Amino acid sequence: MTQEFKFTVNGKPVSVSLGNEETPLLNVLRNELGLMGTRFGCGLEQCGCCMVLIDGEPEKSCGKPVWSIAGKTVTTIEGLGSPERPHPLQQAFIDEQAGQCGYCLAGIVITAKALLDKNPSPTRAQIAAALDSNICRCGTHNRILRAVAKAAAQIRAGAGA
Amino acid sequence: MNAPLPGPLADNPSLDRWVSFPSPGKVGIFTGRVELGQGVLTAMEQIAADELDVAMARIVLRSGDTELTPNEGYTAGSQSIQFGGVAMRQACADVRALFLNQAAKIIGCAPDELSVRDGAILRKNAATGQDYWTLAGAVNLAVQATGSGPRKPIADMTVIGGSSERLDLPDKIFGNAIFIHDMRLPGMVHARVVRQPNRGATIDAVDEKAILRAAKTPVQFVRHGSFLAILGDDETAVDLAATAAVDHVGWQNVEAPTAAQQEANWLLQRPAVDRIFGAPDEGNPQGRQRFEATYTRGYLAHASISPSCGLAEYRDGHLTVWTHCQGVYPLRAALAKTLGLEASAITVHHVQGSGCYGHNGADDAATDAAIIAMRMPGRPVRVRWRREEEFVYEPKTPAMIVKVRALVDDAGKPVDWTQEIWSPTHNNRPGAGGNLLGALALPNPPPEPPPNDVPESNGGGATRNGEPLYDIAAKRIVHHLVAETPVRTSALRGLGAMPNVFALECGIDELAERVGKDPVAYRLSIIADKRARAVIEKVAAMARWDAKAPGGAGHGRGIAFARYKNRAAYSAVVVELDVAEEIRLAHVWCATDAGLVINPDGAINQIEGGIIQSASWVLKEQVRFDNGVSSIDWETYPVLKFSEVPEIDIELINTKDEVPLGVGEVTAGPTAAAIGNAVSHALGARIRDLPLTRERIMAALLKE
Numbered sequence: 001m002t003q004e005f006k007f008t009v010n011g012k013p014v015s016v017s018l019g020n021e022e023t024p025l026l027n028v029l030r031n032e033l034g035l036m037g038t039r040f041g042c043g044l045e046q047c048g049c050c051m052v053l054i055d056g057e058p059e060k061s062c063g064k065p066v067w068s069i070a071g072k073t074v075t076t077i078e079g080l081g082s083p084e085r086p087h088p089l090q091q092a093f094i095d096e097q098a099g100q101c102g103y104c105l106a107g108i109v110i111t112a113k114a115l116l117d118k119n120p121s122p123t124r125a126q127i128a129a130a131l132d133s134n135i136c137r138c139g140t141h142n143r144i145l146r147a148v149a150k151a152a153a154q155i156r157a158g159a160g161a
Numbered sequence: 162m163n164a165p166l167p168g169p170l171a172d173n174p175s176l177d178r179w180v181s182f183p184s185p186g187k188v189g190i191f192t193g194r195v196e197l198g199q200g201v202l203t204a205m206e207q208i209a210a211d212e213l214d215v216a217m218a219r220i221v222l223r224s225g226d227t228e229l230t231p232n233e234g235y236t237a238g239s240q241s242i243q244f245g246g247v248a249m250r251q252a253c254a255d256v257r258a259l260f261l262n263q264a265a266k267i268i269g270c271a272p273d274e275l276s277v278r279d280g281a282i283l284r285k286n287a288a289t290g291q292d293y294w295t296l297a298g299a300v301n302l303a304v305q306a307t308g309s310g311p312r313k314p315i316a317d318m319t320v321i322g323g324s325s326e327r328l329d330l331p332d333k334i335f336g337n338a339i340f341i342h343d344m345r346l347p348g349m350v351h352a353r354v355v356r357q358p359n360r361g362a363t364i365d366a367v368d369e370k371a372i373l374r375a376a377k378t379p380v381q382f383v384r385h386g387s388f389l390a391i392l393g394d395d396e397t398a399v400d401l402a403a404t405a406a407v408d409h410v411g412w413q414n415v416e417a418p419t420a421a422q423q424e425a426n427w428l429l430q431r432p433a434v435d436r437i438f439g440a441p442d443e444g445n446p447q448g449r450q451r452f453e454a455t456y457t458r459g460y461l462a463h464a465s466i467s468p469s470c471g472l473a474e475y476r477d478g479h480l481t482v483w484t485h486c487q488g489v490y491p492l493r494a495a496l497a498k499t500l501g502l503e504a505s506a507i508t509v510h511h512v513q514g515s516g517c518y519g520h521n522g523a524d525d526a527a528t529d530a531a532i533i534a535m536r537m538p539g540r541p542v543r544v545r546w547r548r549e550e551e552f553v554y555e556p557k558t559p560a561m562i563v564k565v566r567a568l569v570d571d572a573g574k575p576v577d578w579t580q581e582i583w584s585p586t587h588n589n590r591p592g593a594g595g596n597l598l599g600a601l602a603l604p605n606p607p608p609e610p611p612p613n614d615v616p617e618s619n620g621g622g623a624t625r626n627g628e629p630l631y632d633i634a635a636k637r638i639v640h641h642l643v644a645e646t647p648v649r650t651s652a653l654r655g656l657g658a659m660p661n662v663f664a665l666e667c668g669i670d671e672l673a674e675r676v677g678k679d680p681v682a683y684r685l686s687i688i689a690d691k692r693a694r695a696v697i698e699k700v701a702a703m704a705r706w707d708a709k710a711p712g713g714a715g716h717g718r719g720i721a722f723a724r725y726k727n728r729a730a731y732s733a734v735v736v737e738l739d740v741a742e743e744i745r746l747a748h749v750w751c752a753t754d755a756g757l758v759i760n761p762d763g764a765i766n767q768i769e770g771g772i773i774q775s776a777s778w779v780l781k782e783q784v785r786f787d788n789g790v791s792s793i794d795w796e797t798y799p800v801l802k803f804s805e806v807p808e809i810d811i812e813l814i815n816t817k818d819e820v821p822l823g824v825g826e827v828t829a830g831p832t833a834a835a836i837g838n839a840v841s842h843a844l845g846a847r848i849r850d851l852p853l854t855r856e857r858i859m860a861a862l863l864k865e
């Protein structure tokens with residue numbers, strides 16, 4: 001029996017019909033809505049590749065059953081910015097060339113966005129502590145930390161976030 | 162006489178395998194190397210842009226494709242630039258020379274009066290009306306490379322040596338579908354494999370009802386011998402079914418690795434293929450001091466951030482495979498054998514995955530998809546391994562034991578060095594005779610390959626960096642290639658280099674300590690190689706190395722050095738750290754000489770990645786066994802976290818040398834040894850077994 005689930009993704013109302021109400025939000029984003037930016041890394045809420053904002057809070061979408069999202073607002077990496085209008089975080093990641101394989105980056109940018117929304121002037125240690133919810137296996141950590149600090153400075157200086 | 166062609170160009174000598182001019186204003190470049198997150202495609206474009214004198218924006222690059230690109234074997238061993246890049250550079254130089262000859266004929270001048278600016282042919286800097294594209298029809302690129310095209314002098318390079326931005330990063334930062342995991346083909350079915358626990362295990366019973374119940378929405382089974390797969394249109398259902406199947410499929414002849422097999426010491430007394438090479442015998446020990454120490458390291462996982470993924474479609478007698486593996490041609494050959502197809506009936510395309518750092522599950526996931534696709538012609542199949550599946554079934558880098566024995570002269574310098582190594586193979590790649598995992602579950606599985614490791618001519622596997630670069634009169638390696646292993650083992654970043662450099666660079670520190678010498682001064686006193694000296698001196702200066710820094714109170718610093726494979730880049734690393742119950746890295750400095758650097762920012766990015774990954778191995782990582790592989794996720798196999806990563810300073814030296822030297826793996830060994838040496842300095846006690854766990858630190862402190 002299929003059920004209908006309605007919520008908002010990147011500012012647009014969406015509605016999906018699914019046979020299993022436990023379907024993880026991650027699979028809904030990727031397989032039903034074609035939003036591939038939110039990545040699968042573990043499906044165990046351990047790696048942060050699948051990070052999205054749900055009502056502004058960073059959440060691992062692999063562990064969020066679709067029923068729990070009904071009526072909520074989801075922001076994914078695609079909703080943050082575009083090459084034409086990059087979010088300051090995305091611009092800073094490009095400026096710092098913060099990435100190797102880049103598989104971890106979408107989730108990391110989302111975690112960083114949630115951090116900067118709460119704390120516009122984080123220290124290196126605070127950024128690192130927030131990003132401990134994400135794994136980067138390539139060892140791009142320092143560039144990522146620099147990129148987040150740079151984006152924070154730019155947002156403080158008035159860049160659109 | 163021309164110099165011999167660079168290897169990959171000699172193997173693929175037709176110039177049209179490397180360069181084309183497909184349409185006005187566009188340049189096609191073909192490389193057999195693939196992007197693994199190391200930025201190689203950007204570097205290749207830089208090389209081509211500089212040697213052809215065209216803007217990078219004109220270049221359309223294709224990589225790792227059995228239909229399109231040269232066969233360059235594997236993208237591995239830090240060889241992409243050192244060999245593949247050099248081949249690309251010469252191919253482009255040859256192509257440029259052919260065009261200048263043709264232009265000279267038309268214009269009626271000598272070719273050396275001509276130059277190229279963004280594809281346009283100039284004579285004494287004035288336009289000639291000719292360019293690559295007006296001439297393309299008259300220049301036949303289906304000719305053999307000669308190696309006679311003059312390469313641009315390094316001093317004239319404008320793109321090489323500049324930090325061009327990575328071409329692939331924006332897609333990753335904006336969340337575009339760029340990874341193989343993001344591919345969706347029309348009519349595609351999702352699949353998971355119910356893994357055969359070990360070679361020889363056979364399916365006893367399948368409780369299909371229980372699995373279907375767990376799936377909640379319909380799934381199908383495909384079975385061939387003991388190869389069992391679950392497929393369906395809904396990925397969630399397929400995942401649920403596959404997870405449930407672990408408990409609802411019974412197996413016979415199961416062998417599980419035991420806790421005892423987890424430790425490196427288990428390798429002693431196993432059947433092995435033994436070799437001794439190097440200096441004939443241990444010089445006369447008369448009157449010499451002897452030094453002997455044994456170092457070990459456990460099994461490590463590649464632990465790619467994303468589990469492996471592969472897609473395949475079998476249609477009209479042709480199999481098409483999409484994979485993130487490191488070698489599309491070797492995979493094609495291995496698939497042909499496994500599936501009984503001609504290689505010409507198989508196309509393998511590379512699509513980016515997450516960083517692999519060596520031979521992970523990529524080839525196997527592609528094989529799974531191919532096996533299933535062959536049984537459902539016309540239907541594209543996507544296999545994505547589960548997280549646990551990747552941890553349990555990816556090939557591990559082997560545990561190793563390295564014993565160093567040295568004879569020391571009156572001044573405390575080594576005059577005779579033996580490095581004795583126990584290790585399973587570092588090469589189970591399909592291209593080296595290793596088996597594809599799925600093939601083992603099929604009827605008539607292929608036989609176990611004979612014990613074999615990477616030959617020394619290719620840098621060695623377990624013996625890689627087993628020979629010190631120091632000036633020691635007699636050096637030899639004793640290699641025990643252990644034939645029996647509890648798990649499949651294969652290549653991980655640096656192969657044997659990390660344990661070997663850890664052992665020999667800790668050993669060198671131990672020798673320095675015996676004669677009360679500063680580790681930096683001691684190293685410089687036993688090495689003449691100028692480039693080696695330069696990186697050691699440089700890193701000591703960067704770190705403001707203090708020979709008199711007191712140790713023993715929980716704060717320490719250590720240095721280590723290696724030239725990767727004794728023939729690629731040189732790197733020296735200094736680590737500063739604190740040890741309480743655990744080790745906290747404070748700062749890392751690194752000086753590297755990689756010769757000609759195509760993209761300095763890219764090289765630094767990779768060097769830093771290598772440092773952090775090696776630090777993670779040393780501080781945290783070991784694959785655990787407990788009636789099976791028990792490191793199954795990020796909690797049971799933790800890696801270094803953001804809050805544990807130190808600040809790192811890296812400098813490149815000698816970057817305008819003519820010859821580029823591979824850089825991707827150079828820091829694995831020196832980082833590990835510098836940490837080991839710093840811990841010893843901090844504690845006043847040495848730990849010779851990796852990883853440097855809390856238990857080992859406590860034990861070392863108690864011994865004091």
Ligand code: FES
Pocket residue numbers: 039040041042043044045046047048049050051060061062063
């Ligand atoms: S995929 Fe969700 S945390 Fe790893």
Ligand code: FES
Pocket residue numbers: 099100101102103104105135136137138139140198466515516
């Ligand atoms: S860049 Fe590869 S995992 Fe972070």
